[in-house]
Amino acid sequence: MNKQTLVQTVQQYHVGLIGDPVAHSFSPRFQQPAFDALGIPAHYELWHTPAKQLVERIRSLCEPQCLGANVTIPHKEAVMPLIDKLDPLAERIGAINTIVHRDDYLYGYNTDALGLLYALHEHGLGVMHQQKVSLKGHTAILLGAGGAARAAAFALVEAGIEQLIILNRHMERAQMLAADLLQYYDRPIFTLNDPSFLIPRSSSIIINATSVGLHEDISPLPPEILSHFDPDTFIYDMIYNPSQTFLLCQARLMGFETANGLSMLLHQGALAFTLWTNQPAPLEVMRQSLII
Numbered sequence: 001m002n003k004q005t006l007v008q009t010v011q012q013y014h015v016g017l018i019g020d021p022v023a024h025s026f027s028p029r030f031q032q033p034a035f036d037a038l039g040i041p042a043h044y045e046l047w048h049t050p051a052k053q054l055v056e057r058i059r060s061l062c063e064p065q066c067l068g069a070n071v072t073i074p075h076k077e078a079v080m081p082l083i084d085k086l087d088p089l090a091e092r093i094g095a096i097n098t099i100v101h102r103d104d105y106l107y108g109y110n111t112d113a114l115g116l117l118y119a120l121h122e123h124g125l126g127v128m129h130q131q132k133v134s135l136k137g138h139t140a141i142l143l144g145a146g147g148a149a150r151a152a153a154f155a156l157v158e159a160g161i162e163q164l165i166i167l168n169r170h171m172e173r174a175q176m177l178a179a180d181l182l183q184y185y186d187r188p189i190f191t192l193n194d195p196s197f198l199i200p201r202s203s204s205i206i207i208n209a210t211s212v213g214l215h216e217d218i219s220p221l222p223p224e225i226l227s228h229f230d231p232d233t234f235i236y237d238m239i240y241n242p243s244q245t246f247l248l249c250q251a252r253l254m255g256f257e258t259a260n261g262l263s264m265l266l267h268q269g270a271l272a273f274t275l276w277t278n279q280p281a282p283l284e285v286m287r288q289s290l291i292i
Contacts, residue, residue: 016045019072033289037282058082067276068100083108098272113155115268135159139201143220145173149209163188200229208237213245
């Protein structure tokens with residue numbers, strides 16, 4: 001579906017966020033201005049969807065006026081069997097966050113992975129060539145092994161990270177993620193459940209893919225451990241609300257470069273927009289709308 005087709009039609013198209021809950025989402029804040037900026041007659045909506053209504057919701061995406069949807073917790077994995085065709089990266093990750101309605105089929109993608117890489121590059125990390133980000137020479141310490149961590153891990157592998165360390169309270173889950181990654185990656189992957197065993201390395205990127213710090217002033221990485229890392233270490237927290245988690249606050253006090261997940265939200269959303277419309281996303285419009 002192209003822009004000309006979308007603009008010439010008189011009907012209103014719909015796209016939205018499927019999740020439970022969704023009221024807190026920032027997505028309408030920057031997706032709607034993007035549609036408006038390109039003159040595309042589409043409305044971005046919040047679709048609160050309990051698990052028992054998920055099949056019905058996905059079925060509704062096949063209506064002619066629906067462009068597709070974003071998917072958030074807790075449905076990123078549950079929707080996969082309900083989709084007609086899966087992008088290979090989404091299939092490897094085991095979760096999708098973007099559904100596209102095209103030619104009477106539903107296609108599933110994961111834009112979180114590439115969105116993270118674009119966000120890291122925006123913050124000065126890695127090299128981009130032909131829309132691909134390379135993180136060669138960097139070591140990544142990934143905090144968590146859940147759904148968000150899986151997308152991050154596969155993104156880091158795609159970017160050629162030098163080595164990956166997965167730190168998770170439950171060792172078995174970290175080891176399962178490592179085993180999945182090793183099917184596509186031949187460099188060192190380490191799993192830990194105790195941060196005291198971390199050996200700091202230069203050119204490190206620490207990524208928090210857990211919910212620790214979302215509701216309480218606690219950190220997934222104790223300050224006494226963080227203090228051992230080199231000054232060039234970059235700390236990225238995928239949480240964007242609150243904008244400054246306890247992890248980021250303590251890291252900034254120690255002099256580290258930090259960023260929250262707002263940049264990842266922006267880039268994954270821009271990638272989704274392009275998939276729905278087949279048009280380059282108006283990134284700066286989206287960015288300005290998001291930070292207001």
